[in-house]
Amino acid sequence: MSASTAPSFDSASTILDSFEFERTLSEDSRTLVVYLLGTAIPASSSSRVPAIVKIEKTPYDPEEVVALTSPAAWEKLEVVLSNDIYSTLLGWYAPAARKSADIQISSICPATEKHIKKYSQQVSRIVRESPALFKSVVEPYIASVPAKSVSWVYNILDGTSEAENVILRDEDPESGFVLTPDLKWDQKSMSALYLQVLVQTRKIRCLRDLRPSHLPLLRKIRFDSERVAMEKYGIDKGELRFFIHYHPSYYHFHVHVVRFAVLFSLALPAHLPLNQVHVSYTGFMGITVGQAHLLDDVIDHLELEASLPSPPSQSHYAARTLTYALGVEHPLYDLLKAAEEQK
Incomplete structure (x- = not known):
């Protein structure tokens, strides 16, 4: 769907x-996120269409x-529990108590x-x-995904959408990339x-497609993204975590x-000191074992492959068996399950 015809608000x-x-x-009570299904009418339209609204609590401004x-x-304050040195309260914000927004709302429509x-x-x-399952099941599935499902990505790359949000644009067709805020971030809570x-x-669809020939691209992503983020947001070296999903959302x-910052929470278990609690503690969306592959590790694996006296018959990520969690409602799950049952 092109930028000119896509429904908007x-x-x-x-x-x-x-x-x-x-x-x-x-609903996730740990990350304080809820997804609601309904219908809505986009701007410049009279038709009601399915819509998903995501509502999540925003982080506190330091x-x-x-x-x-x-x-x-x-x-209003209300005591829930009081036991020895521990207590738990419920609180209702006074009007205008927070300068920052209380929630962030995202939509798909x-x-x-x-x-x-x-x-x-x-x-x-x-x-x-396994590599065999990828070739027989997953690769055909990826090829069957309609191109329009990533049209929003092409809009960003072409500069027809979200151009004002782009932090870094490198136009090189092979080693270039666009760095932009993710829609999940409110661009205020550092x-x-x-x-x-x-x-x-x-040409690169997912982790499986990576080869040593992509090292210049991956190294440039790692170096330039960190440099620009440090310059723009004033963060220190080593505060950023780069990772790749398998399977990705698109x-x-x-x-x-x-x-990679320390979380300050008003409801931490007593046995977890503040200085030991990081973003991963709250089940930070997308950073889970199996699904997330650190970019540094990916670069290292490909560099090791490139250093071999002779190229292997299959590149590292093409030859590996990858283990991950997959939702049973994911369209790929039934395909993989059927293939396993036929063995």
Whole structure:
């Protein structure tokens, strides 16, 4: 769907003005995120279409944390538990108690059945994807995914969408990329910094496609993204975590960049000191064993392959069996399960 014909919302309230709730798809009490399914009417349209609204609590602005310890910040406080040195309270913000937003709202409209399944609560199973399974099942599946599913990526690469948000643009067709804030980040809470790298080349779909010949691209992503992020956001070297998903949400090669920062929580278990609690503690979305592959490790594996006296018959990521969790509603799950049952 091109930028000129895609449904849009011309104000912050438009989607909620027309949104009609149907059901809750999923809710995560750890990350304080809920996905709601309903219908909405996009701007310049009279038709009601499926829509997903994501509502999540925003991180605290470090400058306002001290103010939140004052009784004046709360309209109501209620004791839940008091035991020896521990206590738990419920609090309701007083009007205008926070300068920053209380929640962030994201939407997908029109939402497809694939989106609905993706964000629905579902059971996951461990999958061991051998190179043979990739060739016989996964690669054909990737090839069958409609090109329009990544049209929004091409809009960013072509400069027809989100151009004002681009932090770094490298136009080289082989080693170039675009660095931009991820839609999951509000671009204000520095502790929750989340960027994404979209490569210019359309020949790399996923981790399996990486070869030693892609090392210049990967090294440039690592070096230039860190340099620009440090210059723009004033963060220190070593604060960024670069990782690649397998399987990714969409099959155009991209890299996630998040800030590896200490989380300050008002509800931490007593046995976890503040200085030992990091973003991974709260089940930070997408940074899980099996799904996330650190860019530094990927570069290292490909460098080792490149240093061999003679090239192997299959490149490292083409030859590996990859183990990951996959939701049973994912369209790939049934295909992999059927292939395993035929053995």
